[in-house]
Amino acid sequence: METKVILDCLGGDNGVMATLPAAMSALDSDKALKLVLVGDEQKIRDYKNMGEFINSGRVEVIHTTVNIEMNEHPAQAIRTKPDSSIVKGVEALKSREDCSAMVSAGSTGALLTGGFMKLGRIAGVSRPALCASLPTIDRKGVMVLDLGANMDCKPINLLHFAVMADIYAREKGLEKPRVGLLSVGAEDEKGNELTLETFKLLKESGLNFVGNIEARDVVMGKCDIVVADGFVGNVLLKTLEGTAKLFSKELKSALKGSVVGKILVAPRLLKMKKRLGEDAKGGAIFLGVKKPLLKAHGNSGPSAIATAILQASKMGAMSLSEKIGSAIAKCQVTE
Amino acid sequence: METKVILDCLGGDNGVMATLPAAMSALDSDKALKLVLVGDEQKIRDYKNMGEFINSGRVEVIHTTVNIEMNEHPAQAIRTKPDSSIVKGVEALKSREDCSAMVSAGSTGALLTGGFMKLGRIAGVSRPALCASLPTIDRKGVMVLDLGANMDCKPINLLHFAVMADIYAREKGLEKPRVGLLSVGAEDEKGNELTLETFKLLKESGLNFVGNIEARDVVMGKCDIVVADGFVGNVLLKTLEGTAKLFSKELKSALKGSVVGKILVAPRLLKMKKRLGEDAKGGAIFLGVKKPLLKAHGNSGPSAIATAILQASKMGAMSLSEKIGSAIAKCQVTE
Numbered sequence: 001m002e003t004k005v006i007l008d009c010l011g012g013d014n015g016v017m018a019t020l021p022a023a024m025s026a027l028d029s030d031k032a033l034k035l036v037l038v039g040d041e042q043k044i045r046d047y048k049n050m051g052e053f054i055n056s057g058r059v060e061v062i063h064t065t066v067n068i069e070m071n072e073h074p075a076q077a078i079r080t081k082p083d084s085s086i087v088k089g090v091e092a093l094k095s096r097e098d099c100s101a102m103v104s105a106g107s108t109g110a111l112l113t114g115g116f117m118k119l120g121r122i123a124g125v126s127r128p129a130l131c132a133s134l135p136t137i138d139r140k141g142v143m144v145l146d147l148g149a150n151m152d153c154k155p156i157n158l159l160h161f162a163v164m165a166d167i168y169a170r171e172k173g174l175e176k177p178r179v180g181l182l183s184v185g186a187e188d189e190k191g192n193e194l195t196l197e198t199f200k201l202l203k204e205s206g207l208n209f210v211g212n213i214e215a216r217d218v219v220m221g222k223c224d225i226v227v228a229d230g231f232v233g234n235v236l237l238k239t240l241e242g243t244a245k246l247f248s249k250e251l252k253s254a255l256k257g258s259v260v261g262k263i264l265v266a267p268r269l270l271k272m273k274k275r276l277g278e279d280a281k282g283g284a285i286f287l288g289v290k291k292p293l294l295k296a297h298g299n300s301g302p303s304a305i306a307t308a309i310l311q312a313s314k315m316g317a318m319s320l321s322e323k324i325g326s327a328i329a330k331c332q333v334t335e
Numbered sequence: 336m337e338t339k340v341i342l343d344c345l346g347g348d349n350g351v352m353a354t355l356p357a358a359m360s361a362l363d364s365d366k367a368l369k370l371v372l373v374g375d376e377q378k379i380r381d382y383k384n385m386g387e388f389i390n391s392g393r394v395e396v397i398h399t400t401v402n403i404e405m406n407e408h409p410a411q412a413i414r415t416k417p418d419s420s421i422v423k424g425v426e427a428l429k430s431r432e433d434c435s436a437m438v439s440a441g442s443t444g445a446l447l448t449g450g451f452m453k454l455g456r457i458a459g460v461s462r463p464a465l466c467a468s469l470p471t472i473d474r475k476g477v478m479v480l481d482l483g484a485n486m487d488c489k490p491i492n493l494l495h496f497a498v499m500a501d502i503y504a505r506e507k508g509l510e511k512p513r514v515g516l517l518s519v520g521a522e523d524e525k526g527n528e529l530t531l532e533t534f535k536l537l538k539e540s541g542l543n544f545v546g547n548i549e550a551r552d553v554v555m556g557k558c559d560i561v562v563a564d565g566f567v568g569n570v571l572l573k574t575l576e577g578t579a580k581l582f583s584k585e586l587k588s589a590l591k592g593s594v595v596g597k598i599l600v601a602p603r604l605l606k607m608k609k610r611l612g613e614d615a616k617g618g619a620i621f622l623g624v625k626k627p628l629l630k631a632h633g634n635s636g637p638s639a640i641a642t643a644i645l646q647a648s649k650m651g652a653m654s655l656s657e658k659i660g661s662a663i664a665k666c667q668v669t670e
Contacts, residue, residue, distance in 0.1 A: 232567055245551070
């Protein structure tokens with residue numbers, strides 16, 4: 001089956017300056033890829049040899065010049081801006097069978113709200129969740145969710161997060177993904193009300209549940225999936241980003257005055273920074289809505305967005321929704 | 336008034352190997368310091384010239400060889416081990432007017448439970464909280480609490496955390512400490528049920544409340560005090576530790592094979608690591624109990640424990656309890 005990826009060309013700090021080169025690079029690296037670009041038709045058509053892609057049918061354009069800005073109230077923006085790239089993109093994703101996934105570097109809130117309101121949840125999923133891969137010492141990465149879509153969660157929500165991520169990780173080739181529950185200690189009895197209740201559900205879930213995991217061990221590669229409520233997951237993600245930034249800055253000042261050190265070390269550090277930093281990630285995935293939405297970081301450059309497009313294309317081919325739906329149906333727990 | 340610091344000599348990964356050199360070093364660097372050492376009397380007396388300090392009256396010993404291990408259940412250990420160094424230390428702290436603070440590198444849970452049960456709370460304080468200074472880019476540090484003493488919190492608990500930290504920060508010389516509320520975005524309306532309610536209380540509190548702060552900005556020096564519930568604060572602290580460890584390891588592997596780079600850069604990096612790492616901190620403070628308890632990291636070496644002792648000595652002279660008590664009494668909010 002043909003699967004096209006929809007790309008919001010307007011969203012993100014860098015707009016078309018990042019999305020168009022990203023689209024071009026993704027089209028070049030995957031010759032089977034087809035894209036639906038949502039943005040200013042003239043600008044898209046005029047960009048390098050995009051016209052040829054349009055003529056050959058590999059690229060289609062949905063015209064709009066309306067963007068939802070980062071500081072707009074998500075639900076209100078979705079309601080009042082029907083012509084925005086996010087709304088037009090999500091609506092196309094919902095209505096068109098040939099479109100299988102969408103990528104945006106725009107407002108996370110608007111994308112999640114748009115996805116939730118327009119696409120809807122997979123039947124049985126209590127709450128969709130934002131999921132991304134964070135770096136680990138063994139370089140395999142760890143999937144963490146929820147990263148901020150759901151502020152106050154119930155145990156069943158966290159159970160569903162684990163079930164969804166388990167399916168996704170298996171589709172990505174992991175055999176028995178190790179599921180950890182983010183808590184304040186590795187012992188079973190450590191945690192707050194939410195995690196103590198969730199612990200029981202995960203233990204009975206049939207998943208490969210490895211117990212509580214402390215925040216300091218998330219990057220140590222002790223499990224493949226870490227679940228948390230969206231508030232806590234967001235704190236984890238952003239602490240990691242902040243610490244990486246602090247470390248980079250300290251490193252720079254530690255190397256100050258050492259010209260030789262700088263020359264020798266700088267390229268290696270840049271490479272490392274790239275691997276660990278925000279730009280390394282393709283995108284965060286909104287799991288649990290009917291078709292996958294990928295959120296690239298707002299300040300993503302072309303390479304991060306290209307990675308997200310290729311990731312979306314793979315996800316589109318996975319029939320995740322059906323698999324998640326049937327796994328959730330097998331859960332004995334209801335709200 | 337004479338103020339002695341009580342030191343638990345048995346707790347911590349390194350026991351007397353760390354605590355005795357630390358005591359010696361603190362006594363050397365502050366000639367007015369007096370210590371009460373809780374541990375094996377013979378070992379203490381035999382350590383270097385500790386005997387002279389004992390004879391001169393600057394060091395006193397409370398003999399015990401019973402330690403509460405890290406993996407013991409805190410409340411149970413406090414109940415069943417009346418002769419443990421933590422229980423004996425906390426009881427001396429409570430009953431003796433000449434003792435003003437206590438330091439331990441032992442089990443955090445046992446120290447908090449012992450402190451809470453034996454010392455008791457300052458009148459009006461709804462919950463004592465664990466508070467430590469985390470590194471920031473401007474090198475001034477930021478006080479974060481609660482770091483794990485209270486799993487599920489109410490808004491009034493977070494308000495009290497802010498009031499206590501404000502007093503402590505003022506005692507340390509800050510004029511109008513900027514108080515931030517840890518949340519998922521800087522905007523007023525971002526957060527979960529707990530933080531949204533807490534936001535209102537902090538706004539009306541008379542504190543220098545600067546609003547919500549994202550986890551990535553905690554290390555950026557945007558405020559002097561950050562409040563969170565103990566689960567979230569613990570995740571923040573441990574994510575910072577884990578990321579620092581990941582970064583160190585990546586750095587090591589990035590420098591691999593570059594001998595010159597290593598030789599030139601290594602000493603600077605070591606210095607930086609020391610500043611950022613766990614060993615740099617003196618101790619976390621348990622604020623809200625009647626006399627200050629300082630918890631040094633379990634794997635602290637002598638220098639970290641010595642720092643904690645000197646910090647405890649300063650805190651002991653601050654009459655924090657009275658000031659916290661009267662600040663809390665002025666809060667109009669009740670549970």
